[in-house]
Amino acid sequence: MNGSILSFDQVTFTYMPEDKSVKPAVSDLSFSIKEGEWVALVGHNGSGKSTIAKLMNGLLFPQQGTVKAMGLDMSEESLWDIRSQMGMVFQNPDNQFVGATVQDDVAFALENNGIPHDEMVVRVRESLQQVKMEEYLDHEPHHLSGGQKQRVAIAGALALRPRLLILDEATSMLDPQGRREVIETIRELREATGLTVLSITHDLEEAALADRILVMNKGQKQMEGTPDSVFSADDELTEMGLDLPFAMRMAGLLQQAGVPVTGESMTEHELVEELWTYYSNK
């Protein structure tokens, strides 16, 4: 069960290999994701995150190194097989809504994979329930909020019952409310099904929820580890243009001011919790 579901081995990719002045978007990258893990991939804009996502499902092929997914080597032949086991959600909620209504959109991947009609109806219901959008079957995209559209996109990815869900900055264009909706959906999904998730983000608060964080910088892997260990290198992160979650920055400032907080609280809620217990224990 705990096998590796996806692995990169010394992968290098350049968009224009003929042009020597273009630096590789991803260079000499190795990592792997185990079944059931939640991994966050963070990095500043242009650090190669989306390129990695595209290498994962064969939208791009590396010039060097190998990509393995679902136990198969990525190739023209294994491509569709791999894609059918991998769901992917992108940044812009409007640009990935293919169907005319919510249910059409969720069914799109099922249609493409030749799933029989009766089975489709069941799966569309089921996946919309998982993202709590089952009441919106016949809604058209322009009547939905950004967060709702992203949840539909997640349902569309789940409909094929993938083993891995990749979210490429799926929350970055949403308002705080929409962002919370989507993150909450992922959390609940993980609790209910143990789905393997790779979330690409530059929101460290979102990354804090993951089991493991990979930090990318200029196409290379800079750090890798649990959220605690990655966040403890806060100077390095700031240098790369990544801001620590508000609660952690706050805790740091409080410590400087002499308030003995642990600095382990990663969300505002946890910090408030810590602060009031600190005061009531004093």
Add this chain to the structure above:
Amino acid sequence: MMEKMIFGRFIPGDSLVHRLDPRAKILFVFLFIAIVFIANNAITYAILLGFTLLSVFLSKIRLYFLINGLKPVFILMAFTFFLHLFFTQGGDLLVSIGFVDIYEEGLRQGIFISIRFLVLVFMTSILTLTTSPISITDGIEVLLGPFKRVKLPVHELALMMSISLRFIPTLMDETGKILKAQMARGSDIGSGPIKERIKAVVPLLIPLFVSAFKRAEDLATAMEVRGYRGGEGRTRYRQLNWRLIDTLSLLLLVGFAGLLWYFRS
């Protein structure tokens, strides 16, 4: 103004007509367009008008709403009516004011052509008002199915149509946003001589095009990731089901054509 227009608009409902199979409705309208040309005298045109009003009634669309929404069409209709009235000669001279002569034949033709126009516009409007664009697309895809043999890319055309329909509101929103952004920068599209106005549209179109291309690229990626590779081996989520009532509606139309044929002179 735009809100009142009913071309291509869909009004959800549960009338008999709403529940017909889109294929039946499309075939019906196409046959009807041909049948309209059978009418050639007062009785047949009256029957034609009666049949159309019956269809409007069955679709539960309010006649007032239909007439109100089709105002621009009536202007066109009035224009053709007067054209015939003034320029068709034959029969008795009815009125003669100055150099305008109105003949009996001119009046007849004017009325007939107007009725023909009216029933065609009403029938096609009933189709689009009672059938969602996506159902029309589905209907067309299935009806054109046989042409796949002669290499007509039917599935691709249908997909193109449904994606275009899906993106119309998105692009409308975007146009509104860009318009406001340009207005905030002092661009003035609403007034000035025509030449200036056309010039002012360019800074609106360019960002719109750029974003449309970006959207197209994103959409293509999203489709590929979800396993899209053409119509081959695809199943359909939307099922059309042809029921007895659909066959009956087409039979009714054939009967109606027979009736017109019988009374035509």
